[in-house]
Each structure stands twice: as C-alpha cells, then as structure tokens.
Amino acid sequence: MSDVHTSPVLSGDPRDVLTVAAGKAGVPTAEATLIRDGANVTYEMAGGVVARVGPPGSQPAAARQIQASRWLADAGIAVVRAVDDIDQPTVARTRPVTWWVQLPEHRHATPAELGAALGRLHALAVPESPSFPVVNPFEGLRESIDGGTALSEDDRGWLRDLAKRLHDEYSTLTTSRPRCVIHGDAWQGNVVVPRAGGGPVLLDLDHVGIGPREWDLVSLTVDYTDFARLTDSDYQAFVDAYGGYDMTTWSGYRTLATIRELRWTAFVLGKAKTSPEAARQVRHRVACLRGEIERPWTWSAF
Structure with a gap:
C-alpha cells in the first residue's frame, strides 16, 4: 500500500x-x-498484455518487480510474468x-x-544475486500519519507513539528470526x-524482499484472530498447508498483527482527504486500535 500523493x-x-x-x-x-x-x-491492453503505471519516481521499485518476477519463475515459483520482449520498465x-x-x-x-x-516461496534459498531489499514494515508510515489531516492531532500523536513502540518491539523480536524471501503483502x-x-500464482510483487516469514503469514492470521473472517477449519487448513506452523503461538504475534493493522489504517488515512467515507472509516479503525471497540472488528474494504 502506498500513500503517495502528487500533483x-x-x-x-x-x-x-x-x-x-x-x-x-x-x-x-x-x-x-x-x-x-x-x-x-493498471490497464488491460490488446494482445494479452497488462500495463501498470507506477507512482512518480518509482523506477527502482518497478525494476525490482521485473527482477523478482524473472528470478521467482526461474526458481520454479508460479508467478505473474513480465513481457520478455520489451525493455522494462518504460519511463x-x-x-x-x-x-x-x-492471466x-x-x-x-x-x-x-x-x-x-507461501511454504514454497519461503523454502527458497536467499540469493546472493539478485540482491533483494530487506522488507521494512514501517516504510511510509510516519509520512502517512503526519499528513493525515482527517484525524485529530490527538489521534495522530497516539498513532505516532504506537508506531514507535511497535518499531522498537519489531526490531527486538526479529533480530534472531530466520530470514527468507518473502512476498511482503501476502x-x-x-x-x-x-x-x-x-496451481496458485503470485501477483503484485511490489514488496518482494528479505524478511521474517511471519510478515507474510500475519495478514491471513489477523483475518482469523481479529476480524473473524475465517472459520477454525479454514485457518487450520492454512496452517497445515504451510507446514504446521501456527504463528499465533509465537510470542511476537501481537506485535506483527498490530503493525499490519496500523498499515491498513494508514492506507485508508491517505484516502480520507478526499473521501468522507474513508474519513469515517479511519476514525473507526483508530478507535479499534485504541481499544475502544472490542474484537472481532468489522472494517470496510478500500
């Protein structure tokens, strides 16, 4: 998710x-x-081609998407394929x-x-070349919060403090965690x-990089624990298919879950300047994060 706003x-x-x-x-x-x-x-073109127009100045990120697609395909992972006979990206x-x-x-x-x-992806050896970036779950968060005028200064101050606390916890928790190639927005x-x-095909390679496997597992797990979007059997099927690891048993689970929820909140905050519905939703999400609304939560999709 990105909060880039440019004229x-x-x-x-x-x-x-x-x-x-x-x-x-x-x-x-x-x-x-x-x-x-x-x-x-994103546009659908003639001849079975899809074009993605990236944000201004994002050429390095676009180049990494192409690189990730080709490396993953070579590694045997089913992934969306870049068109081979075009020099990419085109700026x-x-x-x-x-x-x-x-597709x-x-x-x-x-x-x-x-x-x-995800089990197949995380089993890959981390390559020396290409050199993928280390995934940073806090990228862009401070800028999104600072620019989020749809919220009161009290709420924005609270979100800043939350982001700082989570950053400190994440750094401590993940220092010794094994690193692997992760999707980053799974x-x-x-x-x-x-x-x-x-079989399943990976899409949206914007955030592919190196990081702890838990960052890829947390989104679906949060759907289960905090939003009741999955049945017990669906979540167990996810755990079993991955290889038996249930990340809710890890002591760091709640930290990563809250980071993911904070990112989802910041994404809607970026839309709230021009959307009254998004402004209402972001205030609801902050109330949830602040403990004013009990789980399971209901958040509208954006």
Whole structure:
C-alpha cells in the first residue's frame, strides 16, 4: 500500500503516461481499459498484455518487480510474468510503466492454497544475486500519519507513539528470526488460481524482499484472530498447508498483527482527504486500535 500523493501536473495523467510509454515500447493503446486505479494504475491492453503505471519516481521499485518476477519463475515459483520482449520498465514523465502477461480468468486463493504457495516461496534459498531489499514494515508510515489531516492531532500523536513502540518491539523480536524471501503483502487476493486449472500464482510483487516469514503469514492470521473472517477449519487448513506452523503461538504475534493493522489504517488515512467515507472509516479503525471497540472488528474494504 502506498500513500503517495502528487500533483497530476507534475506526475502526468496515467492515461497520458501510458500513451507515451506504449509508443516507446511499441504497444498499441487503442483498446486500453482501466482495471484498477490505485498507487499503481493498471490497464488491460490488446494482445494479452497488462500495463501498470507506477507512482512518480518509482523506477527502482518497478525494476525490482521485473527482477523478482524473472528470478521467482526461474526458481520454479508460479508467478505473474513480465513481457520478455520489451525493455522494462518504460519511463514516461517520471512514471515507470511495466508490462505483464495477462492471466487467464482466475479466483482468489483459498487459505490452504495461500499457505501452500507461501511454504514454497519461503523454502527458497536467499540469493546472493539478485540482491533483494530487506522488507521494512514501517516504510511510509510516519509520512502517512503526519499528513493525515482527517484525524485529530490527538489521534495522530497516539498513532505516532504506537508506531514507535511497535518499531522498537519489531526490531527486538526479529533480530534472531530466520530470514527468507518473502512476498511482503501476502493475502488471498495477491495469490490467485486460474479457473481452467493449475496451481496458485503470485501477483503484485511490489514488496518482494528479505524478511521474517511471519510478515507474510500475519495478514491471513489477523483475518482469523481479529476480524473473524475465517472459520477454525479454514485457518487450520492454512496452517497445515504451510507446514504446521501456527504463528499465533509465537510470542511476537501481537506485535506483527498490530503493525499490519496500523498499515491498513494508514492506507485508508491517505484516502480520507478526499473521501468522507474513508474519513469515517479511519476514525473507526483508530478507535479499534485504541481499544475502544472490542474484537472481532468489522472494517470496510478500500
């Protein structure tokens, strides 16, 4: 999740950026259809190609996505594939555009399928080359909180203190944890299964890096413990498919769970400047984090 907010005049309208980049890459734009307008703006193109227009200045991150896709595929992991015959990323008006092979019709992974996919990913040896970055769960958090004028200064001060406490706890907890290649934003929507058959495929490689396996396991686990979105059997299937490790038994679980929930809150805080619904939701989420609302929580999706 990203909280980048840049003037369209400076960053370039995504459709204009796409047109310029497509001209450089030799990709036709006549049938380009918007799929998703987020931190990355995604378009379906003709010929089975998907284009992702990244935020301004994010060329290094875009290059790492391409690198991660090719390395994971070579390592035997089913992953969204970058188009091979285009020099990537293509930069236009400070924004990188990456080009991907469109997936067939697909669905989100089940908890068991997600667990199995993460088990295969985490079993890979950490490579010397390419050199993946160390995943930082706190990246961008302070900036999001400071810029979150939809909240009172009291709430923002409380969130700053929470982020600092969690950062200190995380540093202590993970110093001795084994490191592996992690997805960095692993949830059921970022691992999909083709409806025509085949195994789970990893998507959205923006946060692939090196870190503790627990950071990949925590999102689904929080859905179970704090939001009651999973049944006991679904969660157990996730644990079993991963290899039997239930991270709720780890003493550091609550710290990582709260970090993930704080990131989800900060994401909506970034949207609250222009969305009254997001402003209401972020205040609700802060009330949950502050202990004013008992679990299980209900948070609206954004």
